[in-house]
Amino acid sequence: MSRLQRRRVLLALAAPALAVVVAFVVTSLILVVARDPVGQVWATLLTPPRPRLVVAILNGAIVYYVSAVAVAIGFRMNLFNIGVDGQYRVAAFAAAVVAGQAWLPGPLNVALGLVVAMLAGGLWAGIAGLLRIYRGVSEVISTIMLNAIATFLVAYLLRKAAVDGGGSNVVSTRPLPDASRVPGLPLVPGVSREVYGLVFLAVLVGLVYWFVLSRTRFGFDLRATGASESAAVASGVDVRRMVVTSMILSGMTAGLVGMPLLFGQDYAYGSTFQPGLGFAGIAIALLGRNHPVGIAFAALLWAYLDQQSNALQITAGVSDKLVGVIQGVIVLSVVIAYELVRRGGVALEQRRVASLLDASSGRPAEGAPA
Amino acid sequence: MLRSTFLRQATKVAAVVAAGTLALSACGSSSPTPGAGGTGAGSTGGAPAGQALKVGMAYDVGGRGDQSFNDSAASGLDKAKAELGAQGKEAAATTGEPESAREERLQQLIDAGYTSIVAVGFAYAPAVKKIAADNPDVKFGLVDSTDATGPNIENITFAEQEGSYLVGAAAALKTKTNVIGFVGGVQTALIKKFEAGYAAGAKAVNPAVQIQVKYLTQPPDFSGFASVDKGKAAAEGMYQQQADVVYHAAGGSGGGVFQAAKAAGKLAIGVDSDQALTADAAVRDVILTSMVKKVDVGVFDFIKSVKDGTFKAGTKAFDLKAGGVDYSTTGGKVDDIKAKLDDYKAKIIAGEIKVPSA
Numbered sequence: 001m002s003r004l005q006r007r008r009v010l011l012a013l014a015a016p017a018l019a020v021v022v023a024f025v026v027t028s029l030i031l032v033v034a035r036d037p038v039g040q041v042w043a044t045l046l047t048p049p050r051p052r053l054v055v056a057i058l059n060g061a062i063v064y065y066v067s068a069v070a071v072a073i074g075f076r077m078n079l080f081n082i083g084v085d086g087q088y089r090v091a092a093f094a095a096a097v098v099a100g101q102a103w104l105p106g107p108l109n110v111a112l113g114l115v116v117a118m119l120a121g122g123l124w125a126g127i128a129g130l131l132r133i134y135r136g137v138s139e140v141i142s143t144i145m146l147n148a149i150a151t152f153l154v155a156y157l158l159r160k161a162a163v164d165g166g167g168s169n170v171v172s173t174r175p176l177p178d179a180s181r182v183p184g185l186p187l188v189p190g191v192s193r194e195v196y197g198l199v200f201l202a203v204l205v206g207l208v209y210w211f212v213l214s215r216t217r218f219g220f221d222l223r224a225t226g227a228s229e230s231a232a233v234a235s236g237v238d239v240r241r242m243v244v245t246s247m248i249l250s251g252m253t254a255g256l257v258g259m260p261l262l263f264g265q266d267y268a269y270g271s272t273f274q275p276g277l278g279f280a281g282i283a284i285a286l287l288g289r290n291h292p293v294g295i296a297f298a299a300l301l302w303a304y305l306d307q308q309s310n311a312l313q314i315t316a317g318v319s320d321k322l323v324g325v326i327q328g329v330i331v332l333s334v335v336i337a338y339e340l341v342r343r344g345g346v347a348l349e350q351r352r353v354a355s356l357l358d359a360s361s362g363r364p365a366e367g368a369p370a
Numbered sequence: 371m372l373r374s375t376f377l378r379q380a381t382k383v384a385a386v387v388a389a390g391t392l393a394l395s396a397c398g399s400s401s402p403t404p405g406a407g408g409t410g411a412g413s414t415g416g417a418p419a420g421q422a423l424k425v426g427m428a429y430d431v432g433g434r435g436d437q438s439f440n441d442s443a444a445s446g447l448d449k450a451k452a453e454l455g456a457q458g459k460e461a462a463a464t465t466g467e468p469e470s471a472r473e474e475r476l477q478q479l480i481d482a483g484y485t486s487i488v489a490v491g492f493a494y495a496p497a498v499k500k501i502a503a504d505n506p507d508v509k510f511g512l513v514d515s516t517d518a519t520g521p522n523i524e525n526i527t528f529a530e531q532e533g534s535y536l537v538g539a540a541a542a543l544k545t546k547t548n549v550i551g552f553v554g555g556v557q558t559a560l561i562k563k564f565e566a567g568y569a570a571g572a573k574a575v576n577p578a579v580q581i582q583v584k585y586l587t588q589p590p591d592f593s594g595f596a597s598v599d600k601g602k603a604a605a606e607g608m609y610q611q612q613a614d615v616v617y618h619a620a621g622g623s624g625g626g627v628f629q630a631a632k633a634a635g636k637l638a639i640g641v642d643s644d645q646a647l648t649a650d651a652a653v654r655d656v657i658l659t660s661m662v663k664k665v666d667v668g669v670f671d672f673i674k675s676v677k678d679g680t681f682k683a684g685t686k687a688f689d690l691k692a693g694g695v696d697y698s699t700t701g702g703k704v705d706d707i708k709a710k711l712d713d714y715k716a717k718i719i720a721g722e723i724k725v726p727s728a
Binding site: 158170274321 | 433459460461462465466468473474477479495496504517558559588591592593
């Protein structure tokens with residue numbers, strides 16, 4: 001039995017290792033074809049980041065982590081919430097408007113902002129959930145469309161809610177009062193840049209995600225429904241309710257994505273608020289295999305690559321598009337590697353079972369699939 | 371069991387992610403990017419007399435090779451390399467990057483020894499504000515924004531509405547259907563200046579002219595400046611709706627506008643650079659004129675002021691009078707109306723025509 005377990009661990013490690021090798025080879029090939037300096041690129045990418053950059057990477061990863069967990073909640077239920085991108089923008093806008101009014105003092109205002117963001121994100125995602133159960137609309141389609149609607153809705157409302165910037169190109173909501181700004185943490189010594197105070201929020205999101213999914217009845221039902229809907233129905237799970245609930249939970253988590261940015265950096269929702277976090281979250285959830293710890297590593301890797309874009313351009317002299325290429329190649333490599341390893345695992349298992357059968361029956365197992 | 375479901379999921383998701391990423395970042399410019407990604411980095415012009423003049427360029431999304439806004443800035447650097455012996459290092463923004471990446475870009479250029487920094491585009495304003503304060507000895511030229519000010523920041527701004535007025539007049543003089551179009555990259559105050567001037571110029575020629583307006587993306591999504599597909603789709607729609615001249619203020623997305631014009635056999639107006647010279651050779655013949663925003667003049671002027679020791683912080687406006695904006699005549703399609711356009715130009719310079727900016 002312990003041999004089996006060892007094999008399982010080896011297989012689990014083989015997938016990411018294979019993915020890294022494939023990504024390395026493919027990227028190198030692209031660099032060679034593009035006549036870019038391969039050695040210089042890898043040397044730059046593998047140089048340990050400076051302390052200042054470490055903070056930027058941590059901050060990037062914090063935001064990506066929450067986004068990827070939001071996506072992962074859907075994945076575990078076999079729901080593709082492509083709409084995290086729209087949900088976090090709607091939520092960040094709503095939270096910025098409400099918190100900007102400063103109805104409550106200091107920290108209470110922050111708490112109110114977080115609640116508003118979760119409500120807004122949950123509601124926005126809930127639309128896709130309701131459309132799925134009542135009208136049978138695939139959540140892939142509806143969430144992508146809701147992203148577009150979110151873009152226009154937020155842009156429209158932003159113009160209504162915007163404070164006059166005096167001809168500035170940056171349109172934004174009323175800035176948060178000083179008392180509601182969450183101070184950064186000077187985690188890395190000797191650097192003026194600080195880690196978002198809401199790093200705790202990301203950790204909490206990860207813990208709750210882990211606990212609910214693997215330690216509660218609800219989490220079991222959710223995973224069971226994701227794995228086999230008919231089996232879940234047979235064991236008494238109300239699938240329609242599960243669809244809406246998990247979509248709303250995913251949206252509520254998505255609502256929190258922009259919060260570290262809002263309360264720790266931008267202090268308002270405006271035209272320079274970071275876009276595209278939801279799409280990055282999909283890739284990161286995939287890379288981290290929906291596992292709370294795996295996602296953390298994936299988010300760090302993603303943020304690391306993001307921040308290396310500058311060094312690649314300035315030190316190695318290659319195109320800014322290269323980082324996007326590397327990220328894309330990694331996602332593809334992961335999918336390919338996991339599939340290869342899975343097939344390898346299945347083949348090994350079949351061979352083992354066949355040989356066991358052989359031994360017990362004393363006859364050659366004919367037609368045993370290799 | 372759970373695992374195999376996940377894997378099937380994973381394959382599907384990869385496809386969706388790929389599609390989503392494409393839709394979002396819209397693959398940047400699809401055209402070949404000559405000298406993309408700082409191949410010009412580090413190359414020196416003539417030997418400078420005193421100490422080396424080292425210029426770090428931080429481009430907006432699209433970077434060198436967008437055939438438009440960033441390229442115009444890049445040619446200012448190229449001129450400074452050739453005439454002032456400046457050394458340059460270039461880096462471009464990526465779509466959807468965090469604010470820290472912009473700060474980091476400026477700081478890394480400074481760390482690499484580049485003491486004059488040109489930040490191309492208003493998205494850099496918060497980053498310039500911060501990094502300029504941290505590096506008081508470094509001079510910053512911030513293109514298109516007055517949001518960040520400081521003793522070491524020059525705000526390089528342009529009167530885009532004045533140049534747009536002239537191409538608006540050209541469009542109204544050339545249209546046969548009395549329907550013209552405007553494609554804006556991202557709906558911001560800056561791009562609205564282009565639209566306002568364009569509309570005013572067109573109405574001045576023909577008050578009955580109908581103007582179709584489309585913005586490709588809404589802030590905070592800035593992919594509208596680098597989405598050839600979106601520009602193409604928007605312009606196709608306008609040409610189908612009777613428009614026969616479409617003006618774009620959409621950076622790299624303008625390539626799509628030209629493709630649509632070519633396919634429809636109609637005309638388009640370029641922006642920022644003289645696009646009859648810089649666009650893909652296949653579509654140059656559809657370009658009526660271009661609203662030339664001489665970012666190169668602003669950039670060169672900034673670099674020269676640093677070299678000469680005449681750097682002055684604060685806003686420097688490059689308008690029609692200062693030669694900061696103009697219309698282009700390459701291709702000869704506006705030769706017959708040149709007299710009329712120059713008349714408008716003279717009136718604007720003289721202050722007889724006040725062009726609205728919103």
